[in-house]
Amino acid sequence: MTFREKIVHENLKSSLSNPHMIFVLLTPSKLTSPGSTHRMEYAAFISRSRQFMNVPVLVSNLGLLEQLAYWKVSAPCSAVGYNLTMKKHGSKFFSSNGLLREVNEVNKMNDSLQSELQKACRDVEESERLVETLQADVSALRRRVREKQQSRAGKEPVEDPPEQKNLLLHEAVRALFACSPLFTSQTLTLQAFPVPDVCCDSEQQDQDVSLSDTTAKDQEPVSPLNPGRTNCRKRLRELSVGRERKRRKSKS
Structure with missing residues (x-):
């Protein structure tokens, strides 16, 4: 602290009504690293009983830490050897913009x-x-x-596609299973097994079947694909005739 600053401090204390006023002098520190603007160090001098106390003060820059916020200056060194060394080897490490x-x-x-x-x-x-x-x-x-x-x-009505029937398969099944009474039966047991309608019909139904078979034999020609249809009808007529004879004998 210089002699002039001390005199100014004493005059302010004597002229002001508050004798305990604290005079703070902020000066930049010479020990600050060159080229740094993000952090500056200051020294505060407080006067107490005609003695000045040095109190360090730190001021931080709270702005954006961008590259443009820093500036570089040459090192505070005036040595001739340092300057010659920097001129000789500085081009290897630094570009033209510094x-x-x-x-x-x-x-x-x-x-x-x-x-x-x-x-x-x-x-x-x-x-x-x-x-x-x-x-x-x-x-x-x-x-x-x-x-x-x-x-x-x-505009156009929607038509269903015609049903396709396999006539050959139908004729083959009729030729193989036409003689089976189970094939033509529509009666099922409780266990879902087919039952011949011949066993469950009455006498009148047997007679109707025999008469219809006789008329069908006289009117219907024999199909070459169904050679066993006439044999099946003969067996049905024989069974019905035999049962009718047994019933007549039992009644007599």
Whole structure:
């Protein structure tokens, strides 16, 4: 603290009504590292009983820590050897703008990456727009096709496809199982087994069957695919005639 500053301090204390006023003098420290603006050190002098006490004060910069917030100055050294050494070897480490060569390389790489990223973003945006247009075209075509189908359905009546019958299979099954009474039966037991209708019919039904078989034999020609149909009808007539004779004997 200089003699002039001390005199100013004493005059302020004598002129002001508060004798216990604290006079703080903030001066930048000479020990601060050169080139740093993010952190500055100050010294505060407090007067107590005609004695000055040095109190260190630290002021931090709370702004954005960007690269432009720093500035570099030459080192406070006036040695001739230091200056010659910096002039000789400074070009190997520093570029013309005063920054390190590695910093310039990193900045160039960052710029190239940013340009590539922007290009990729533009390509993705264009592809997304193309996909949106294609989806709109597809939806429009689907809507047109749906409208055409609805118009055709309203004009033309919908016809069911004709039923396809396998005539050969039908004739083969009739030729093989025509003589079986279970094949023509429509009566089932409790266990879902077919029962011949001949065993459950009454006498009148037996007579009707025999008469219908006789008339069918006289009127219906014999099919070449059903050679056993006449034999089956003969057996049915013989069974019905035999049962009728037994019943007459039992009644007599």
